[in-house]
Amino acid sequence: MKLLNKKIILFLILFPAVVFCKGTNPTVESNANDIANVQINVNYVWTLLAAFLVFFMQAGFAMVETGLTRAKNAINIMMKNFMDFSLGSLAYWLVGFGLMFGATTTGWFGTNGFLFGDFIKDKDPWLFAFWMFQVVFAATAATIVSGAMAERTKFVGYLIYSVVISAFIYPIFGSWAWGSLYHGNGWLENLGFIDFAGSTVVHSVGGWAALAGAIVLGPRIGKFTKDGRPKAIPGHNLVLVALGTFILWFGWFGFNPGSTTAANTDIALIAVTTNLAAAAGAVAAMFTAWFFIGKPDISMSLNGALAGLVSITAGCANVSPTGAVIIGLIAGMLVVNSVLFFERVLKIDDPVGAVSVHGVCGAWGTLAVGIFNTSGFNLSAVGVQLLGIGAAFLWVFPTAFILFKIIDKTIGLRVSEDEELNGLDIEEHGMEAYPDFEKVF
């Protein structure tokens, strides 16, 4: 009996092993295959996890924008940010992705791969992971513009812009720099243009479109005095701006390290350069504001962290940690002066500083890769970076400007004076964000 018991226990212990090992004995090749499969699966997991982090940046953008503007426009700003992602996802699925990553016959944009056409052909699920990562980037470019156009843009006009940037403006430039990441082939990348995670492709594209929008709209009522002196229109919740900036910084750990679209050891350095540039940007902006304005201004310090993040995005995989700190410090100083320059000299009303943070610092970051590249400095590389920066401006600014002008002349881009004074929430959306709060003026 005792022997039988022992046999039963042994059987129970070994049973799972027997079941799971049935069939083949592992060989060197089968092990290599299994290991390769694990790597493939981890690549999927990392790319998608990073995509979800970048998705969360939408919340960051929404909080930064609403905090820097008045309570009477909070619902409108939430709706713009929400629709940027929702409409943008559909537009990118229908048109944008194919233009950006489809095989190209013209050399200027992709011509196939719309509506997941490639999956129907080759059944490779990597397309889904890659698309998910790319769609959150497209939505980032789109939502940057919202802030510069805050508090005075007609909602329906904004929706049209939002579809056009996600379907055409962003993907076409993207195909020049990133097309070969999938089936495309871009002329800029072929010249050696480096923009690892999109200082230019995402941020400058958004920033220059934002500039076009702010110019076509004109400043908010009361932003400038009759003799052109800028007046402050204080935002209604600086705490939300800080929360939004923390969220963006957090999301950037997906934006930059995720742009490997592979789980490898590179992501450690990329995370470090990303973090250091953000920190340096925040510190530099704080001291710059302290020097020029007289106080350690919070909104400028927060803009500084974002400026550092935008600037390191192009070079996060190609510069040293020290390089990242220098890039961030310069970005922080640049962003404060740029905000003051656009407001005081050019008289352009950009309530959140989107043009300075994304347009200007995106361009700076793209140039900086040429200067601080750890594989060595050479002038022709800097030249290519400058060419990419220029190409982004020359493609995006005119097309966005024409688009906003067309919207303005047809359905209208700006709300009426009454609507602007009463707030877009009550006029465009029929409700208030804070109905129970006492409002004074």
Next chain:
Amino acid sequence: MKKIEAIIRPSKLEGLHAELQEAGFAGITVTEVRGYGRQKGHKEIYRGAEYKLEFVPKIKIELVCPNETVEKAIKIIIEKSKTGKIGDGKIFIVNIEDAIRIRTEESGESAL
């Protein structure tokens, strides 16, 4: 009976309230208000641009008391609210015809 209306700095409310309570004043009404006097607002800076806060946030306290204690109340209010700088606020005294406690329908000073 008199009503004392005092416009004071918001930061002075807590100390004043404690002192009035200690001195035996029966109740006060407090309102958050905005306005300006000689102070004419003050300046703040937002993203590098100066802006004027035309209507400065203040606290208005209202308290009704018998004629004999008016002087005492005024003394306490001044003592607890004065900083000597512009923006300390003002006190107004108003005659009150009658007072009625709704619960008991008492009137006059016994309603206070």
